[in-house]
Amino acid sequence: MKITKISKNFKIKRSIDYGTDEQKNTVKHIISEVRKNGDSAVKSFTKQFDGVNPNPVVSKEELAAAYSTLDVHYHQVIREAIENIKEYHERQLQTSWFYHRNDGSMLGQKVTALDSVGVYVPGGTAAYPSTVLMNVIPALVAGVERIVLVSPPTRDGGLAPSVLIAAAELGVSEVYKMGGAQAIAALAYGTETIASVDKITGPGNIYVALAKREVFGHVDIDMIAGPSEIVVLADGSVAAHEIAADLLSQAEHDILASSILVTPSEAFAKEVQTEVDKQLKALPRKDIAAKSIENNGHIYVTENLEEAIDVVNQLAPEHLEVMTKHSQSLLGKIKHAGAIFLGRYSTESVGDYFAGPNHVLPTNGTARFSSPLNVADFQKRSSIIAYSKKAFLENSGKIASFARLEGLEAHARAVEARKQEDGNENR
Amino acid sequence: MKITKISKNFKIKRSIDYGTDEQKNTVKHIISEVRKNGDSAVKSFTKQFDGVNPNPVVSKEELAAAYSTLDVHYHQVIREAIENIKEYHERQLQTSWFYHRNDGSMLGQKVTALDSVGVYVPGGTAAYPSTVLMNVIPALVAGVERIVLVSPPTRDGGLAPSVLIAAAELGVSEVYKMGGAQAIAALAYGTETIASVDKITGPGNIYVALAKREVFGHVDIDMIAGPSEIVVLADGSVAAHEIAADLLSQAEHDILASSILVTPSEAFAKEVQTEVDKQLKALPRKDIAAKSIENNGHIYVTENLEEAIDVVNQLAPEHLEVMTKHSQSLLGKIKHAGAIFLGRYSTESVGDYFAGPNHVLPTNGTARFSSPLNVADFQKRSSIIAYSKKAFLENSGKIASFARLEGLEAHARAVEARKQEDGNENR
Known part of the structure; x- marks a missing residue:
């Protein structure tokens, strides 16, 4: 050293590199094939890259069988880790709030869980049950109803028992044996087998990172993690x-x-x-x-x-x-x-x-502006505006005036349309 | 209709398009020129695209002069809007928190404002003071120390009085006359005149959107907004x-x-x-x-x-x-x-x-997973872990065991190195 x-x-000098042009083109090709051909494309890439051809759907029996493969001591360690991680993340939970102004208006912020999330867990020769815990628990605490786990199959076409047990302990029942850019594409766009999700989280190799970057916008992602x-x-x-x-x-x-x-x-x-x-x-x-x-x-x-x-x-x-x-x-x-x-x-x-705290963390200097994965990443907020008649009448002139200052006459007219008394004051 | x-x-069918290849290449070219040649590249693109050649730095005199140009009625409307928007956003402010477990460990989350933020305000023929308010106020409430505003110059080489007044009322004193991809590049990478920022927010045309997407990762951005x-x-x-x-x-x-x-x-x-x-x-x-x-x-x-x-x-x-x-x-x-x-x-x-609520909102169906711009977007969180000796000794076996389950022996050894009693228990 x-x-x-x-x-x-x-x-400090820092450069962020997101893969070579060749890698980017490979990823674009894989994504476009999966969008076009769904399951059959995923299967063929799994064969090509992972060297196996398993049924991608992990059955309840496979989940259950994992328990007998792994020493019971580890089951207990995983359970205790889950308790600690849950305890910490429950303190991150944000709730909806509102306030009423003196003029009777109500303003606020509604907090809603995402509908569905896909978690990528690296696999193949390695097994990372901690990735399962750190990505799934904040989503569970947020209240996400559908959590999907994908992980590339091992050489014998299965998934590591520790990963399956971590998933089972958290009640994740939708688990697929697929990895790489093809799994990211399947999560983002859906196939005959997998319904698409709204957000994808979890670490992976350069192909996974590039695929996440490519589908970002169509779905949300956690981050592009570096080393x-x-x-x-x-x-x-x-x-x-x-x-x-x-x-x-x-x-x-x-x-x-x-x-x-x-x-x-x-x-x-x-x-x-x-x-x-x-x-x-x-x-x-x-x-x-x-x-x-x-x-x-x-x-x-x-x-x-x-x-x-x-x-x-x-x-x-x-x-x-x-x-x-x-x-x-x-x-x-x-x-x-x-x-x-x-x-x-x-x-x-x-x-x-x-x-307890999350191990999914901002890399490569991005801690200047990014945060650890947290419960708020699996929720989204909606602003709420319920103006009272009183507030409206007091402020409509100013609002119309601001609209005209920006040259937006139709905005001003939408306000003025409501100044007419028509006895119709439903709220 | x-x-x-x-x-x-x-x-609903939905497709998200991020510009043509030609537009993307133009943006890449502009960014690379600004990285290479700094101010002189920005100036030359301003001449080319905005048709003028002003000093990019807005002086205190220009800020002050704006007040005499715009009717005083509007000053008051802008001030009242600021009060409402501040009131709402102050309720979004998150603070650091921690808790102690019975074993004496302290766990928590430290919330810190970003150091610096750049706000893009569209300009040219239009003037959007509301963009200034909606982007700057959450950053101010978060506690961001350096807020930089950029906006393309008008045909006479200035900025709209309403935009300058909005900036001045919020105490933003670092304002530049520059727009398009060149302004985004200057904010992300810095020039002789502008120091780089950590995050860029604000709406813009397709070139601005593509430039934000291009610099994302090096700095943070708010979102790629659609129509x-x-x-x-x-x-x-x-x-x-x-x-x-x-x-x-x-x-x-x-x-x-x-x-x-x-x-x-x-x-x-x-x-x-x-x-x-x-x-x-x-x-x-x-x-x-x-x-x-x-x-x-x-x-x-x-x-x-x-x-x-x-x-x-x-x-x-x-x-x-x-x-x-x-x-x-x-x-x-x-x-x-x-x-x-x-x-x-x-x-x-x-x-x-x-x-009061923010008008920077998720477009194109991304409200499924995204939120309005908010104070938390200008803060980042750091996890805090301060394990006690008691907690460590009670759990070190389990932690080492989890590390070995993932095949990471050096992780286990880092734990075990601390099991030796050496009387050195500084915390």
């Missing part, structure tokens, strides 16, 4: 071997993942550097982690803690660990981060699966 | 000439705007049809309104009111007027609409400028 001393005027990142702000008060372990937990995800330490202590920087090298060698996914650390690992040494916090805000990281003395007292200075982990016992893994 | 009787199984729409649900209890005036107020915006009446009464449908024809002839913008009504005007006659409400929910309109008896009692049945106007005195114009 490179150590770089940086000054106050350090500026995962961690930034650790440390002053040396939490042991170097613990910080090194945290950096490596991010690096094992993906060779594009980035692990960054920001510290005012050069001595501590060197300690962590040594620990990373040592621990790296003993990791099962050491090839991935080593590449990630080599390409995207950085240790920034600043003049002091204040400057270190400035750098953190510039990075606007997906995950921020504050591993300092009195970490909670620094919270007011942290402006931009997806999730903030405070203190020694809040290593990132705590929040990845179990603590 | 065509009258169509429709049955229960009526399905404006109104749907009126009416049972005949509000006079036909008033409903016709409402339909025409939408039609005068744009030949692509759509005005739709849904009613269970065929007799009333015919009355409205006649009134539309009559009033249309007397409108200053009759050419635009006539084309809009001809191409996109519809009157749907349903079996009964229940079915009419079903059709409304399928349409998921930007603006919905409920012009029926007891309109407020129908609110529970309305699932999808950007803004809902209830009763005779809530003609759409009331909400377009003055009542």
